[in-house]
Amino acid sequence: MTWRVLHRWLGLVAGAVALVLGVTGVILALDPMVDTLKSAPVPAGLPVSTLVQRVSATIPGAEEIRRLPTGDIVVYAFDGNRASASYVDAADGRVLGEYQPSAPLRWIRNLHRSFLLDDAGRIAAAGIALAMLLMSLSGLVLLARRMGGWRRLAGRVRGSLLQRIHVTSGRLLVAVLLLSSITALYMSAATFGLVTVERDGDPDVMSNVNVHADLPGHELPLLQKLPVAELRKLSFPYRGDPEDSWKVVTEHGAGWIDRHTGQTLAWEDTLTAKRLHDWVMLLHTGEGTVVWALVLATLGASIPLFWVSGLMLWRQARRQTPRMTDNSALSQADILIFVASENGSTWGFAQALHRALVRNGHRAHTSGVERFQTAAATRQVLVLAATYGDGQAPAHAARALERIARQPAGSAPVTVLGFGDRQFPAFCAFAEALDQALRTRGWPQLLPLERIHQQSAQQFMRWSEALGQALGESLPLDYVPQVPPTTPLTLISRQDFAGELGQPATILRFTWPPQHWLDRLRGRGLPHFEAGDLVGVLAPGSSVPRYYSLASGYRDGFLEICVRRMPDGLCSTYLHALQAGDAIRAFIRPNPGFGLDGSRQPVVLIGAGTGVAPLAGFIRGNRRHQPMHLYFGARDPARDFYFGKEIQAWLGDRRLASLRTAFSRTPDGGGYVQDALRRDATRVRELIARGAIVRVCGSRAMAQGVVETLNDILRTVSLNVQQLKAGGRYAEDVF
């Protein structure tokens, strides 16, 4: 919880100010980069002494030579009464033009580092840098949580377009953002003298005044050995001061040279702290580089993107926060409902339960499980808990377990209801952890832990009936599933198959209405989807959506599903009656964990019947020719070889590496898909041992059969499906 709150508030407050730093940072990174690209190249190995000779010839009053980080050579001179600064070509000493640091750029730099407010502004800018550091760190923690662990950081990002923009760009730039904010803080510390970077003063040296004639600069031994590429600054001795000396600064140190004898009077190596400071400057400004400056400019430009997308995400989340009516105070309620919800759907169940209890005359109190506690008036406690990612608590409930462990057990029974998805190995793991913690503390229970799969309204009704019986009252629920906003999809074509007896199947292809990118950004209309995600379809007159696996991705430009007509199936019958041009109401539900994560590993796809649909979608989207091997079980090639023609085409253009089929109802058809796997045992074992990813789609019985077969096959290499699932390499989509 704390990380999210930190991230949100720092983002809202400091992020607005960081916009200034981002925009000015782009300009500050790009301007010297242009100079770097334009700067006249210094001939390799050219010694400083030769440069001095050339410069003395063209600029008689030269007093100082500087090599800027961009590589440009600038000579400061004082001739007669006029001070000048000129760009010089190191190759011949030619004056290239006047050097005049740009006033607008100086203004922008002062805006960037101090908001034009001097020391107060510098402190503020350092505060913003610190805020950016914390935002990057908290963003990284949230990212890891969202992706289901640190090892999955590189996985494919799911969610709305806005979420993907925020998360993907954050993942790309978090390292640079961290580096920029740390280097900014170091530079602030150096400015305020908190770290010592340079020696206090110059050594007390003077030229030998017994010799009178000046030695020309090109005869000084130190300068003859020094290449221009290492030079930072060379100061000539003052004309009127016989004691004055040459001073040369390189990246390695500083030296003082007698103007008469040419002897090196003193040499001071650069302090380690100064070297570090130089590196910090380089990393922060990118001056003198092209690629790094571009990276920094990209980072600067991305800050408005982060801020705007973050702000919009925050507003969306706020709109989705549930409101409870007739919510009694915790101390006065006889029934407490505590909720752990990731995307808000669990609150919908809690609301229905709350309403039913209030109708029965109870005083109910509903709040987040992170506020878990009981009072004297409490008679019953109900905990409705969803699980996030691979078994974690939803973000807001992260501290709930600790809170429960700290409290002594009360006398009121606590009943836990878990919500989750059987797809995940850790199905309802957080609800189980809560239940476990409560029992360990010694809380009594009214009903044992129940687990609800994919927000099943039927399962929830059954549980509430049991609850009503236990409470000794009738508890009719008016639960209406919270259906996300739907998009009208128009059927453009259908491909019919005879299918199993009495259960014909059809592949339906839909399009969606043209969408403005602004609407997509705001999460309206059809979101981005991938093959393997689900489309929820609402049959007319029904509020319970049916879900179908997607056989295409958003990028394919159409939405395709394979539907078998079930006996008495309201939705499948409705879909089967559609003709080209008809429209349905539908929405997308992501199916994280089942989609492919974008790796280059080989993929073993195992499907039976209409379960081949999402697998066909994976192959269709395989434009990078990741090695994909399809094991397809059907009954009869004449009746239910779904996507048969496409599969042949995909074999032809290498989107599909190999195909093995098994037809259970034809003589010599090869039996079931498990039999096909067993016949190919050596190859399957090798593929999986080498790191292949496995995706299985079909009926529950078929999936169980595949698990047993694969466990047999993998026994000799000491692997099993459970391990593969734990490693995120094995996922099922079963119906």
Added chain:
Amino acid sequence: MSRALIAALLAATTLTVPALAHSRPLTISTTLKNYSGNGAYLAVYVTDAKGAYAGTLWVSGGKAKYYKHLSDWNRLSAGSARGLDAITGASVTAGRTLKVTADVADALVDAGYEIRVDAAVEDLRDSPSEIRVPLTTTNAGKPHAGRQYIQSFTYQLQ
């Protein structure tokens, strides 16, 4: 920063010379050129006939880490004038005028002493001893031009 003169004066310092208690106020006025750059660091100080450091009248610019760029003053004074808040003010923006008053001992006037000004601007060339003016009654009121950042430098003796 105000548009008007930088009237960061009032900081009265006394260059004390043993055995002579009499002193008189010295008003220094330094106008900067309209160079393109950030505010200038300035050190106004006095040296004797041999060029030895005698004392500091005023320093503009608060960050001691940059004092090494006022290199003559930094070397000659050997850091002895650091941290003297009473004679330290903000850096001076291009085109503006710094006006400060200090007390100098009578014995320093017309005795071969010299007023010097070191100047330095971020990213631009350091300009040590940009101004070197003998501290005499005849020189008082006469403007002197610097070579780098200082448009004119004048002092008044009362």
